[in-house]
Amino acid sequence: MTTRNRRYVDLSTTEVADVLSEDSILVLPTGAVEPHGPHLPLATDLVMAEALGAELVARGAAAGHDVWLMPALAYTKSDEHARLPGTMWLTAETLLHTLVDLGRSIAATPARRLLFVNCHGGNSALLEVALRELRQRFDLQTFLYSGPPRAGETERGFGIHAGHVETSMMLHVRPDLVDMTKAVRAVPVSIADARYVGFGKPVRFGWLADDFHESGVVGDALHANAGQGAEYFGETVDTVVAALDEIAAFDPGRVRALRDTTQP
Amino acid sequence: MTTRNRRYVDLSTTEVADVLSEDSILVLPTGAVEPHGPHLPLATDLVMAEALGAELVARGAAAGHDVWLMPALAYTKSDEHARLPGTMWLTAETLLHTLVDLGRSIAATPARRLLFVNCHGGNSALLEVALRELRQRFDLQTFLYSGPPRAGETERGFGIHAGHVETSMMLHVRPDLVDMTKAVRAVPVSIADARYVGFGKPVRFGWLADDFHESGVVGDALHANAGQGAEYFGETVDTVVAALDEIAAFDPGRVRALRDTTQP
Amino acid sequence: MTTRNRRYVDLSTTEVADVLSEDSILVLPTGAVEPHGPHLPLATDLVMAEALGAELVARGAAAGHDVWLMPALAYTKSDEHARLPGTMWLTAETLLHTLVDLGRSIAATPARRLLFVNCHGGNSALLEVALRELRQRFDLQTFLYSGPPRAGETERGFGIHAGHVETSMMLHVRPDLVDMTKAVRAVPVSIADARYVGFGKPVRFGWLADDFHESGVVGDALHANAGQGAEYFGETVDTVVAALDEIAAFDPGRVRALRDTTQP
Amino acid sequence: MTTRNRRYVDLSTTEVADVLSEDSILVLPTGAVEPHGPHLPLATDLVMAEALGAELVARGAAAGHDVWLMPALAYTKSDEHARLPGTMWLTAETLLHTLVDLGRSIAATPARRLLFVNCHGGNSALLEVALRELRQRFDLQTFLYSGPPRAGETERGFGIHAGHVETSMMLHVRPDLVDMTKAVRAVPVSIADARYVGFGKPVRFGWLADDFHESGVVGDALHANAGQGAEYFGETVDTVVAALDEIAAFDPGRVRALRDTTQP
Amino acid sequence: MTTRNRRYVDLSTTEVADVLSEDSILVLPTGAVEPHGPHLPLATDLVMAEALGAELVARGAAAGHDVWLMPALAYTKSDEHARLPGTMWLTAETLLHTLVDLGRSIAATPARRLLFVNCHGGNSALLEVALRELRQRFDLQTFLYSGPPRAGETERGFGIHAGHVETSMMLHVRPDLVDMTKAVRAVPVSIADARYVGFGKPVRFGWLADDFHESGVVGDALHANAGQGAEYFGETVDTVVAALDEIAAFDPGRVRALRDTTQP
Amino acid sequence: MTTRNRRYVDLSTTEVADVLSEDSILVLPTGAVEPHGPHLPLATDLVMAEALGAELVARGAAAGHDVWLMPALAYTKSDEHARLPGTMWLTAETLLHTLVDLGRSIAATPARRLLFVNCHGGNSALLEVALRELRQRFDLQTFLYSGPPRAGETERGFGIHAGHVETSMMLHVRPDLVDMTKAVRAVPVSIADARYVGFGKPVRFGWLADDFHESGVVGDALHANAGQGAEYFGETVDTVVAALDEIAAFDPGRVRALRDTTQP
Secondary structure, three states: OOOHHHEHHHOOHHHHHHHOOOOOEEEEEEOOEOOEOOOEOOOHHHHHHHHHHHHHHHHHHHOOOOEEEOOOEOOEOOHHHOOOOOOEEOOHHHHHHHHHHHHHHHHOOOOOEEEEEEOOHHHHHHHHHHHHHHHHHHOOEEEEEEOOOOOOHHHOOOOOEOOHHHHHHHHHHOHHHOOHHHOOEEOOHHHHOOOOEOOOOOEEEOOOOOOOOOOOOEEEOOOOOHHHHHHHHHHHHHHHHHHHHHHHHOOHHHHHHHOOOOOO | OOOHHHEHHHOOHHHHHHHOOOOOEEEEEEOOEOOEOOOEOOOHHHHHHHHHHHHHHHHHHHOOOOEEEOOOEOOEOOHHHOOOOOOEEOOHHHHHHHHHHHHHHHHOOOOOEEEEEEOOHHHHHHHHHHHHHHHHHHOOEEEEEEOOOOOOHHHOOOOOEOOHHHHHHHHHHOHHHOOHHHOOEEOOHHHHOOOOEOOOOOEEEOOOOOOOOOOOOEEEOOOOOHHHHHHHHHHHHHHHHHHHHHHHHOOHHHHHHHOOOOOO | OOOHHHEHHHOOHHHHHHHOOOOOEEEEEEOOEOOEOOOEOOOHHHHHHHHHHHHHHHHHHHOOOOEEEOOOEOOEOOHHHOOOOOOEEOOHHHHHHHHHHHHHHHHOOOOOEEEEEEOOHHHHHHHHHHHHHHHHHHOOEEEEEEOOOOOOHHHOOOOOEOOHHHHHHHHHHOHHHOOHHHOOEEOOHHHHOOOOEOOOOOEEEOOOOOOOOOOOOEEEOOOOOHHHHHHHHHHHHHHHHHHHHHHHHOOHHHHHHHOOOOOO | OOOHHHEHHHOOHHHHHHHOOOOOEEEEEEOOEOOEOOOEOOOHHHHHHHHHHHHHHHHHHHOOOOEEEOOOEOOEOOHHHOOOOOOEEOOHHHHHHHHHHHHHHHHOOOOOEEEEEEOOHHHHHHHHHHHHHHHHHHOOEEEEEEOOOOOOHHHOOOOOEOOHHHHHHHHHHOHHHOOHHHOOEEOOHHHHOOOOEOOOOOEEEOOOOOOOOOOOOEEEOOOOOHHHHHHHHHHHHHHHHHHHHHHHHOOHHHHHHHOOOOOO | OOOHHHEHHHOOHHHHHHHOOOOOEEEEEEOOEOOEOOOEOOOHHHHHHHHHHHHHHHHHHHOOOOEEEOOOEOOEOOHHHOOOOOOEEOOHHHHHHHHHHHHHHHHOOOOOEEEEEEOOHHHHHHHHHHHHHHHHHHOOEEEEEEOOOOOOHHHOOOOOEOOHHHHHHHHHHOHHHOOHHHOOEEOOHHHHOOOOEOOOOOEEEOOOOOOOOOOOOEEEOOOOOHHHHHHHHHHHHHHHHHHHHHHHHOOHHHHHHHOOOOOO | OOOHHHEHHHOOHHHHHHHOOOOOEEEEEEOOEOOEOOOEOOOHHHHHHHHHHHHHHHHHHHOOOOEEEOOOEOOEOOHHHOOOOOOEEOOHHHHHHHHHHHHHHHHOOOOOEEEEEEOOHHHHHHHHHHHHHHHHHHOOEEEEEEOOOOOOHHHOOOOOEOOHHHHHHHHHHOHHHOOHHHOOEEOOHHHHOOOOEOOOOOEEEOOOOOOOOOOOOEEEOOOOOHHHHHHHHHHHHHHHHHHHHHHHHOOHHHHHHHOOOOOO
């Protein structure tokens, strides 16, 4: 099948009915329009989600998966950046309603599998809520890949926004949109030393992008480079492509019917 | 200024603060993902809105306007197509909330002018509601171009969806997505003869895309051709580009201050 | 049938079940309670909608139509007047919810046709949204007459609020509520000269009633007179009464069944 | 002051600013459009609320009160009648939003006192919620008269809907809308004997109009007569008119300032 | 059956299916977390609702009723206390949505009867709205006891909050949480003399807890004592326990089937 | 300070103003009322959250922290159990609104730190959304501990619900509510073998409690025992108590002021 046919919106309505089936996997990239420091564009997460989604669908289709790329959601939940210039943000409720409306719409097609490819950390929790909401209300099988990896070596676990990884990946994907002369390092050192409170630690916390540094950056972009960006991007795509086999086969009903839950 | 700089999301947060001003005009294309008969893709309105927005911003910038292209809204209010395969639709409330959230976000930038470039008729009324909502709540100057022209010669005023105009324009902009062998004519003749009830007539009416024809088409695509599509597209762009002068200068406060409303 | 029987709310519940049928047309006037300059009452649109609805139903019934007058909605979407004293306004959402609730209620009666008779321009877009919402959710046939004509000769297309037409009609219908000694002219001349942005022009815009003139008037009431008011009122009623034939017969399903959409 | 001036909507916007003050009392009648048995019209509560409101304002103004009649809310919370033909009902939320919007609007006028005159029992609880909502959010002084008296002699406390009192009052106010040949008696005898569960008893309960009798009537209309209706109506008006003195003077702030709460 | 078994949440899911039936009565206590003057804890209404609910279920079960205690709602509608320190309040809408969600959940169990035991007056009106909402939407039989008695002898009908009755009952139930050295008397004398406006009088009014006295108290706690508290508590429990017979038997459908509504 | 004083609701309103400060930490346990297999009560998560909260506050206060226990939220987001008997669930929106209302309320007290102690996995994502919502809207410092550890040795990572850990802990805390004769093993073996899709794996997925096994159990309760339960409980409490130091000191503003984000 051609590339054209892998873009959901390039199908006609009659093709949707003919070509899609319960085995089809719809891929919905979710980006953001929000500050990424003085060196990266507002579009960073959107660029990444679209690149990742496109590559995933191209390689997935090549590997025989019935996978379709949907238009990305550009405007999402960026309330943590509301105090910095340029942010376009939806409230949690508006985004949840959008996802519910899309779930209802998808449930009216023959497809039953939806994979979110998310490149904005601020969306993750709400997308998890949506995974269940769409599973419960519309009986869809829902999946979420939220990536890429979140910290480089010099970031002490705090490279979550406009830091080493994101900057490197942008240098790989869209170097024309990066201005490394303005790259900053903004790692909240004292918090990074915390044992209990922090990203991936027992106690999570609410934060705003400018809580730590006035640039809104949380990470160290100084050592970013296209080479590592290519690696990060490649690994990320590899992971999600590899996951497609399991996503396509994931079927709790079959699990339950086989009663393989009760074996020792 | 380069093309890059005319895409709002290619700006960094610091550039937003530096480059935008109260004279800036943000251009937000609104498309749709919905059936357009067996011969056109679901993306038709989205393709058109993005093409129109891009051309408008390019020519507007060339003419000296401080105009910026925002990412299009792909998923919008397509409830009239809910019964046909493939439609991705937001409820009126979800779309209104999205527009309000974007208005609030824009009001936090230096820009104060927002122009919707809409290519899905089903959005027009809600966008008009939003024009006022954003004017009243966020003190933005809001504008809406909703086009292109709606009927060809053989359509008796009913060429509003996937008919002559839209099909011709798609043949101009994205011929690879059109399959003219499947084009249909579906003009509701008896209703077209109505004197009072109809599009542009004294009495408007609620309708669903499949009320008239099972294809969801309302119009006659049989005679569509790229030549006329180019003309329609060109005229449409010309109109909106020409309107930019007035949009940029539109200022009721000045009108009121000058008291030019009271002159005979 | 007597006049009494043409007021929906004068029916008993048993009469609703007995007398209404799928051919019945319910007429719902929508007015407003909002400033209309120093010379007209807040009730202007409400007075007009009720007068128009009553006359329409009387003449429609006399002509054999199964038409019923519902109590008018007095409080509607007047957010453009929120900054002027006296306005009673519902948000877009509250009014939409009200209309949806009424649609749900009507769908539980035998009637299937609903005609809004609207005399407040600020309601038009939202009523158009409602036309579709009620068509889609409750399978009602929905219609909207939004009038009367919007500009007199001296108004250069900007006689939309408390100007020549509305003032003249009030002088005809309720002269006791008009104080012509306070009539104003407030035509935004420079905007009237605009070619692209304006009422009925390619680019619509969001506005507030006091954007142009501190009185909230948009038009020229100085030359209003009862004679022309009678003409406007008569023409308006004539138009809607004449439309009843088409409204009563409007049936897309029949159109579709007859396949008259596909004839050349 | 003339009658004209006592209708809020007959004021112009300039009059609202000039004539109203913090001592003004706005009177908002709330009716319903809902079944009242086979002998009464759907409009019963609306007729009653409008009659009561008009009489109250006329007599209140004559007694020197600065009291103003607003257009009645015709469509309200009649969900208990949703299963019977003809009901037009708003959900609890829609009505609450409507009341909040009106409260916000009133708070933008010089007036600070709002009196609901309610003749539909199904609105009472929600109006009580609104009393506080408008007091807390908009700092209005809010009042509710919900009447008239609820049971005649033969009704054993269950004359709450379309029974003796309502039917008698309609025979007084609008006899042309009553058909006594269809009057019914529908008193739920066994429940009337209950000691703990019932209207005005320690345990309240949720009910629908057709829980007790298929007519939706709860009461005994057989002995209704215009004479008693006149008495009920007169007593009701007398009560609310007499209450105006206290409503006009009610001022917790003054109470608090005087510290008369702490005297023994 | 043991005490354990009378706590709804101590059941397992399989027990819910086995043990509950359409005769079961679920008891839901509703308290509040809000100021009760300087002498009582924020928890006053919650303590009372839980004590009353526990006693009711214990004695009801002992008397053979199939009655179950649910976890109390601690946080409810305390907007009238929003201006005083410590209040935890839900909006009217949040509480209504909570009650609707619980109603939907209960409707999915075998039980069909729900009794609210409410000890916060500020919840009463909204709970009445919920009684109908749950009756209409989920076909539950719903009941509300809202107590205890509201005024002591020295309170002139204004002992509604933190006054004689509540303080006495707390001295009985949780004396460790009462500090009588800080008890106040705050009876709004002039309002108590009102004939028409007031609690239990023809005209109800919206109020905030600090409208009358800066302590937020409305009543006279000076003479509170555990002995009377025990009496009030005992009488309250006696009343609701006695009501269980009627609550268990309350069945409008049976009433209607027996047509006992039509007997003289 | 005594135990009494550590329960927030045992404070009076005057004590709230006097005793709380910006250093106070409010602890809000969040449980659930939902199926936990045939061997555990619906209350399992609620029991656990209340026990954990109480122990945390007792030990935290003993260690000198200004920590306060709030009443637990019993009814929360259990939509994944909606198809099994006994579940009491709030929608995502109702719970979010509840949390926002509580955040608004807390922001009106002197306290500025809120720690959720959550024992229902189904709440985690929404609580994360709330962490930010309350941080952004009310400027609270918000924290979330969501525990306890999720899988025993025989569960292959799938001991997330009513399995080894939860059952063991209940045997420690409330053995009277556990019926080990009904304990089940329900580990979805084939899914446990998945490499990419699963709990703690790169791709998350939406699931319902009965997707895997009709009991709704996901885990292996067969080897649960009180001894290990005591260990799990102790470790959990130890962790959160130890975290209090960091929670009390967490202050991004200080971090930012010190500019320690920019050090290498």
